[in-house]
Amino acid sequence: MTLTLADVRAAHTRIKDRIHRTPVMTSATLDAKAGARLFFKCENLQKIGAFKARGATNAVALLSEEEARRGVVTHSSGNHAAALARAAKLRGIPAYIVMPSNSPQAKFASVRRYGAEIIECEPTIASRESTAKSVAERTGATFIHPYNDARVIAGQGTAALELLEDVPDLTDILCPVGGGGLLSGVAVTAKSVNPEIRVFGVEPAGADDAARSLAAGRIMPSISPNTIADGLRSALGELTMEEIQRHVDGIVTVSESEIVNAMRTIWEVLKIIVEPSGAVGYGPLVDGQLDLAGRRVGIILTGGNLDLDALPWMKPGE
Missing domain, CATH: 3.40.50.1100 (Rossmann fold)
Structure with a gap:
């Protein structure tokens, strides 16, 4: 099944009374650091604490x-x-x-x-x-598959639908990718609304199956993914692979240190809780890995569920 914008719009009508319309946050501090205008779609504030x-x-x-x-x-x-x-x-x-x-x-x-x-x-x-x-x-x-299901993908795409209604002149969207359900839905929605928008998936270097799969033209699953971003350890599915090949402009990988730094920066500057997987979309901008100077960039913060007694910057025994 090929997902369409109509499917995403229908999903939004179906679920809008049972989910939050999550806010879009901005920060002059983070804009200055990136040299771009950044718009954070806060799915960490969604029901159950995640876009799922x-x-x-x-x-x-x-x-x-x-x-x-x-x-x-x-x-x-x-x-x-x-x-x-x-x-x-x-x-x-x-x-x-x-x-x-x-x-x-x-x-x-x-x-x-x-x-x-x-x-x-x-x-x-x-x-x-x-x-x-x-x-x-x-x-x-x-x-109900976590991501390789057209009904699920359509629902995830509603995050981009809301983001583009609130910020219609985005030039780029950065979206974490694990199994690819969110990235697929976001990419289909964004490209349908404005074909000029660039959509990038972001994943941990220790679970880089999406980058390898896109390069190879076929699914290349990670056998033993190793990353703090536990929500991104899944492999792409057939449906998500097709949509990513069709609509996504590229996949960027980030190191564990970039994930932790992104997470901590969001906590400290935006004053909101995000989990490692949720912070991955901001990872490429932490150390300037992805140059988006002068652009208007949407970043999806996908979730905020984590063990507060085991934060990644804590030293053992703290």
Whole structure:
């Protein structure tokens, strides 16, 4: 299925009363540092603390009554897990969430708050997928993929729809990429609204499957991704790969130190909490890796869920 702007607009109409229209923040300090005008779309202030609320809510809303009665199942390191648990609770249906054993405790707690059943698995993509398949076979629940699902991608694209309504003259958008659901939705939306907008995905160097996949022209999954940005350890899916190839201008990778510096800068200057995955979009501007001087740049801060007792700049024992 090829995603269209009409799909994204329909998704927004469907979910807008069940999500936040998140604010766009600016900072003269960060503008001066980058030599550009920066507009931060604060999805860390979204329901469940991440943009994932958009796609999950849209997907669950589109289930038939028969599908809904059997519930939903997914695998996720945290934010999609909480988003699907919340969406299921809003519709009054069961949710079964497969989570890697190394997911942050804050994300386990978030899923539990929405009453979903958690099934832990080994922290590998293969284990996530096989465990979710087993749960679906046992329960009859409908599998809602974290990103490789047209309903989810359309929902994620609503973040860009709002951003471009609030700041219509953007020249560039920087968006974190893990599985590619958000980047796909953002790119389709942005290019449909204004084909001249440049859209860049940003990912950790330790989980650089999107950059390698785009260069190779086929999916090149990371076998053992290694990054503090736990939400970006997923591999691209077939749907997201197609949309990224079609619409994204490039993929930029950032180091672990750039991720931590981006996260800390956002905390200190914008005075808001973002998780490592959520700060990745700002990473290329921390040390001037990406020159966007004189441009008007939208940056999507994707989430704000993390363990406050294990911040990345803390020394062991603090």
